[in-house]
Amino acid sequence: MQLGKFKLHIIRECSFRLDGGAMFGVVPKSLWDKVSPADERNRILLYCNLLLIETPAGRVLVETGMGPRWSEKEADRYELKSLVNYDNVLESVGLTNNDVDAVIISHLHFDHAGGAxxxxxxxxxxxxxxxxxxxxxxxxxFAFQANARARASYRPDDFLPLQEHGVLQLVDGDSEILPGVSVRLTGGHTSHHQVVTFESEGKKGVYFADIIPTKSHLTPPWVMGYDHYPLASCDIKSEYLAKAARENWLVVFDHEPGVPWGHVIQTAEGKFDWQPLTEESLVAV
Ligand SMILES: [Zn+2]
Known part of the structure; x- marks a missing residue:
């Protein structure tokens, strides 16, 4: 889709499943199971939705997904199904891996950095x-000093080779990556989790990464059990969603299995409603 001078594409990198209880934290299963039904192993369906932003100054890929480096046993645990060819992740949009100028990773968990x-x-x-x-x-x-609870989500092979090849740029807080495309520190999911905002010709958007992984997490208190700072996640969601509704931002969810982009409306009672774009918006033009 077009956003001002930017051309945006969703690349569905994989589908996978994670425990529904872990995905909804303290929310009772009787509530979340209605919107994200669990399978016989209590897992819910998720996708890794990468966002490609084509700007006049270069192409930015947001996130890399789970990637190809998984054992059979692990792939079974997550019911991981790869949806791309890693020699050419951008095949569906008629581009190649060589056409990406910048890759932004919201945080270094394996379902975001695994394809790096x-x-x-x-x-x-x-x-x-x-x-x-x-x-x-x-x-x-943090990835190098994570304690026992947090450590399992980080795999050094996802990011150490980037450092060895001299291509990892470390950002300290909010920063503009290319004109109109910025990262903003949110905390919440991890202490240094970042979202990506983009703006062209007055039109704005946000890639929420794991602050709002699916449309079922739109209600601010519905935060993940995985979050290191769930109360901060709740607050930052409320703040961003109010802004996104007021200014009609394009909103993108990283793990939504349905159409992962659309707009949010704030109702008179202060709740947020989700209005996805059409299925056709996912087809490259
Ligand atoms: Zn994630």
Missing amino acids: TVLKDGKLVPTFPKAKYYAQKGELE
Whole structure:
């Protein structure tokens, strides 16, 4: 779709499943099961939706998804189904891995950084050879010192090779990556989680990453059990959603299995309603 001078595409990198209880934290199953039904292993369906932003100054890929480096046992645990060819992640939009100038990773958990590197001739190399990769400095520091609860979500093979190849750019707080495309520190999910905002010719949008993973997480207190700081997630959601509704931002959800982009409306009672774009908006033009 077009947003001002920017051309936007969703790339559905994979589908997978995670425990529904973990995805909805303290929300009772009797409530979340109605909107995100669990399978026989109590898991709910999720996608990794990457966002490609084509700007006059370059192409930005937001997130890299789960990537290809998973054992059979792990793939079964998550019912992981890859939806792209890693030699050419952008095939569906008629581009190649060489066409990406910047990759933004919201945080370094494996379902966001997993596709950042690929194994080539027995060596781990950046998936997008010509891109600089952007992550928060504090997130990388935390990934190396995460305690027992947090550690399982980080795999050094997803980000160490980026450092070794000199392509990892560490950002400290809010920063503009290319004209009109910025990262903003939110905390919440992890202490240095960031969202991506984009703006062209007065039209605005936000990629919420794991602050609002699916449309079922739109209600501010419906935050994930995975969040390190759930109360902060709740507050930052309320703040961003009010702004997004007021200024008619395009809103993108990273793990939504349905149409993952659309708009939010704030009702008279202060609640937020979701208005997705059409299925056709997902087809590359
Ligand atoms: Zn995630």
